Amino acid sequence: MNNIEDRLAGLTERPPQSLERSTVVGAGAGDLVATVDSRFGPLWIAWSSIGITGLTPSFASPTVESFLDHHRRVSYEASSMPRSLETEIEEALASGDAESIAFDLRGLSDFQQSVLESCATIPPGSVRPYGWIANELHKPGATRAVGTALAKNPIPLLIPCHRVVKSDGSVGNYAFGAEMKRDLLIHEGVIAL
């Protein structure tokens, strides 16, 4: 017979695997991840108890692991997304209007959050130069920093960084290539391009 201490130590039990996930996500410290279909193919979407935290097309991150490697928050793969949230996202992607979507930008710098919040106010069918956001933030000299912040936009398509163009009217850079940016703007009826 083992001694009593060893037998007590043998009573250690592993909690159900889902407990860590429900605790971290329930506290708001972690996200869930699932895909939503779009005209660009499946999109990885991460969301917290506050709002959407990340979006990456699956052509850029083919597996959930590759998405999680780059996502700034601890996340767990969900079997599916709540139907109401999925519908909101699908409608926002179709219309280009994400006003009803809540975003969770925690973990980003104050400046980056301000840039993204300003960017989110650009309506579909419109474009603004990088300097417009800098002026909105009362930092007219920060045009380059605005560009850097937009390049790191964790929620592209829904936060429409594709609507920010160069001051000469040319499309400028985009995380998924200038061609996709041009395609998005044509789709939104920005006919000047």
Place this chain on the structure above:
Amino acid sequence: MKARDASNDAEIHTALVTDRDLGFTMLVRRYQPGIYSGARRLTHRHEDAEEVAQDTFLRAYRALDTYDDQRIKDLKIQGWLWTIALNLCRDRATRPNREMPGLAEPPDSTSDAMPIDSESWNRRLARLSDDQRTAVVLRHVADLTIRDISAATGRPEGTVKTDISRGLERLREAVKREEIL
């Protein structure tokens, strides 16, 4: 970002200050299995143990929001978590319509496998005084140090040692009696 494997307390302290949510996840990874195992012996029911193991960390997360960096760095993490967990265990113990230890329904087939004499141990532990049971479970099931048990229970270290010693002695006697029968 994927949840990290268990980290040591120094890494958790640093992460809690620099990235609260990442630090919290590391905290859950490292300490939730122990809280669950201990709560399983103190509440007798795995459903209660799951609730305690989850609510302990949800309360800890809310508390961390109110702590400044120095207070977080000074935290004796395991003792602090068990202070919260023991309060939750006591709350459940005073709920009406509690089932008797050992009579709780076994978990269904989808739950994790249970040690074969799990309910026997619940009965033996239930015969100890509350202080003895808590001290024995925290020391030998949840693997806390005497100092952490003292911090969690608010009882002096010498008293904790006595609780453990007497608790173990009673358990030895109980096992011996059962084996003779």
